[in-house]
Amino acid sequence: MTTVELKDVVKTFSSPKGKIIAVNNLSFQAKEGEVLGILGPNGAGKTTTLRMIATIYKPDRGTIRVEGIDVLENPLDVRKRIAYMPQEPDLIPFLSVEEHITYYLRFRGFSKKEAEKRCEEALRSFNLEKHRSKKPFQLSTGLKRRVQLASILSAEVPVIFLDEPTTGLDPMSKRNTWELIKDKIEDSGATILLTSHDLYEVEYLADRVIIINNGRLIAEGTPRDLRKRFGKSVKVVFEDPLIFDALREELMDVDGIKGIFQVSENAVEIKLDSLDRSINNLVRILASKELKIKDILTTAANFEDVYLEIIGNSGGDI
Amino acid sequence: MMDFKSMLSSLRVAISREVKIGMDLEFFLGTLFEPLIYVMLFGPLMEKLIGNVNFGGKEISYLAFMFPGVLTIIGINQGFRGAATFIQDKFRGGLETLFTLPVHRSALFLAKILGSCLRALIAMSIITLLATLMAKGLSLTLLGTLKSFLVNMSLVVTLASFMIYLLSKSQNPNLPLAISGILLLPMMFLSTVFYPESVFSGSRLLSLIVAVNPMTHAARLVRPFVYSTPLSVSTLLISTAYLSALAFVSLLLGAKEFARALER
Numbered sequence: 001m002t003t004v005e006l007k008d009v010v011k012t013f014s015s016p017k018g019k020i021i022a023v024n025n026l027s028f029q030a031k032e033g034e035v036l037g038i039l040g041p042n043g044a045g046k047t048t049t050l051r052m053i054a055t056i057y058k059p060d061r062g063t064i065r066v067e068g069i070d071v072l073e074n075p076l077d078v079r080k081r082i083a084y085m086p087q088e089p090d091l092i093p094f095l096s097v098e099e100h101i102t103y104y105l106r107f108r109g110f111s112k113k114e115a116e117k118r119c120e121e122a123l124r125s126f127n128l129e130k131h132r133s134k135k136p137f138q139l140s141t142g143l144k145r146r147v148q149l150a151s152i153l154s155a156e157v158p159v160i161f162l163d164e165p166t167t168g169l170d171p172m173s174k175r176n177t178w179e180l181i182k183d184k185i186e187d188s189g190a191t192i193l194l195t196s197h198d199l200y201e202v203e204y205l206a207d208r209v210i211i212i213n214n215g216r217l218i219a220e221g222t223p224r225d226l227r228k229r230f231g232k233s234v235k236v237v238f239e240d241p242l243i244f245d246a247l248r249e250e251l252m253d254v255d256g257i258k259g260i261f262q263v264s265e266n267a268v269e270i271k272l273d274s275l276d277r278s279i280n281n282l283v284r285i286l287a288s289k290e291l292k293i294k295d296i297l298t299t300a301a302n303f304e305d306v307y308l309e310i311i312g313n314s315g316g317d318i
Numbered sequence: 319m320m321d322f323k324s325m326l327s328s329l330r331v332a333i334s335r336e337v338k339i340g341m342d343l344e345f346f347l348g349t350l351f352e353p354l355i356y357v358m359l360f361g362p363l364m365e366k367l368i369g370n371v372n373f374g375g376k377e378i379s380y381l382a383f384m385f386p387g388v389l390t391i392i393g394i395n396q397g398f399r400g401a402a403t404f405i406q407d408k409f410r411g412g413l414e415t416l417f418t419l420p421v422h423r424s425a426l427f428l429a430k431i432l433g434s435c436l437r438a439l440i441a442m443s444i445i446t447l448l449a450t451l452m453a454k455g456l457s458l459t460l461l462g463t464l465k466s467f468l469v470n471m472s473l474v475v476t477l478a479s480f481m482i483y484l485l486s487k488s489q490n491p492n493l494p495l496a497i498s499g500i501l502l503l504p505m506m507f508l509s510t511v512f513y514p515e516s517v518f519s520g521s522r523l524l525s526l527i528v529a530v531n532p533m534t535h536a537a538r539l540v541r542p543f544v545y546s547t548p549l550s551v552s553t554l555l556i557s558t559a560y561l562s563a564l565a566f567v568s569l570l571l572g573a574k575e576f577a578r579a580l581e582r
């Protein structure tokens with residue numbers, strides 16, 4: 001079942017310099033129980049998108065539905081089903097950790113008693129007991145994040161939005177947060193939309209990924225899919241040292257070859273349009289040049305390379 | 319029906335949160351201190367200087383004369399401060415999460431206004447208690463006191479809503495400070511809080527400003543309530559209608575913009 005659905009969504013802001021199109025005809029879906037990673041460079045429109053789904057902003061055009069409910073027609077019903085963790089930890093100075101969690105739960109409709117009970121459980125399972133009466137200024141970024149996660153998770157809602165949940169955390173806190181998200185959220189069967197700049201994080205947590213740039217969707221799939229689709233480069237190792245410039249001249253204009261880089265005195269890396277079609281082409285040409293090929297390896301692109309390539313291809317200013 | 323019940327319960331939670339974040343040191347020092355100066359210092363000293371004032375044929379002490387004005391000052395002070403918790407929420411964080419919770423935004427807004435009214439009520443009660451102990455010729459009835467509180471609370475509603483209205487549109491958290499810096503003193507001195515209306519009779523412009531100043535209307539109503547002197551029906555109707563209309567309009571404007579406070 002589709003839990004979150006966006007269709008042709010547009011959001012613009014006016015600024016002194018003119019109109020900013022933050023989200024531009026964006027459509028995508030998240031299925032029930034899925035963790036959907038949302039990637040994209042700074043200013044791509046990730047936060048704006050989450051804010052629209054979470055009913056903070058109204059889309060200018062297009063439709064957004066959460067569990068079938070339209071965000072514009074029935075925002076209150078949508079809010080009953082969602083929990084949202086903003087990009088900036090937004091704890092307010094005068095409330096303690098436990099007050100933050102209890103108010104969060106009471107606003108969600110839990111009685112005072114139930115909210116306090118759930119807060120106790122959350123403090124325990126998130127290891128926040130000894131910080132319970134601290135105010136935000138006494139908390140590290142990691143602890144602030146943990147307080148927010150604790151609030152959101154103890155509410156037990158079916159749809160959760162996490163906007164860069166680990167930005168600014170040290171490697172250890174990052175891992176802890178990942179484990180918390182994996183254990184607590186995934187087990188509950190909630191649908192999660194998660195933005196991040198950490199590609200390792202997305203690959204680790206997300207079932208599926210969408211990449212947006214300049215407010216548009218530019219790629220979609222599982223991290224594995226994307227790696228397969230975009231990790232299209234081969235490393236060619238020759239028997240003898242080669243004259244790189246001459247080879248590049250030869251290959252530059254060949255159909256299906258997008259780039260060529262020297263990696264050692266007898267090896268080059270060649271970026272291709274598509275693996276299957278172009279590789280035959282390539283081998284044929286190289287053979288005709290009487291260059292002795294020792295080895296051809298398809299390089300295992302890591303997700304970061306894939307991401308950079310996708311973003312690079314999508315154009316626009318980054 | 320269900321909706322109304324859940325609206326009420328979220329209003330309760332929101333008010334409790336307002337009280338928690340709004341009743342801070344700044345409130346107790348910032349709000350109570352100034353009126354205390356009026357009642358404990360300025361009033362008694364002026365009394366030494368000019369003695370009694372004739373009000374509607376009644377001889378009353380200067381402190382008793384200015385007491386209703388002090389209540390009104392509390393009203394506008396609390397009004398200007400009415401957006402204090404909103405500033406916290408919008409500019410230091412909190413609002414983003416609040417806006418994604420299953421709560422009517424109008425309930426969140428209303429809680430802020432009621433929170434300001436509550437702060438004004440506390441401040442007015444303390445000052446009233448002090449004034450009855452100190453001011454000669456001040457014989458307050460319970461009903462008169464309540465009515466005068468109500469009048470001043472309309473100022474709180476008007477100004478607090480207006481501040482939230484402006485801050486919802488603006489990205490500058492210092493706006494209320496700037497506006498109250500400009501408006502507060504003229505509002506006080508171009509009203510009948512410190513002197514009788516006849517003082518302005520020479521200038522048409524000043525009289526006009528005095529006539530549209532909500533503080534004038536508040537003072538017109540509060541004095542008779544406090545001194546139990548007669549109040550003409552026309553004054554009662556006009557001033558009540560004027561203050562209510564102001565409160566109502568700003569409340570609507572404030573609620574509307576508040577709901578869109580993060581849209582820009």
Ligand SMILES: Nc1ncnc2c1ncn2[C@@H]1O[C@H](COP(=O)(O)OP(=O)(O)OP(=O)(O)O)[C@@H](O)[C@H]1O
Pocket residue numbers: 013014015020021022040041042043044045046047048049087580581582
């Ligand atoms: N309230 C606003 N008013 C004006 N412009 C805005 C507003 N919010 C976002 N924008 C603009 O919209 C675009 C998208 O911003 P958004 O915050 O959604 O990007 P993002 O992908 O979350 O970036 P980051 O990775 O830096 O968090 C940017 O150009 C940003 O400047």
Ligand SMILES: [Mg+2]
Pocket residue numbers: 046047048087163
């Ligand atoms: Mg963002």
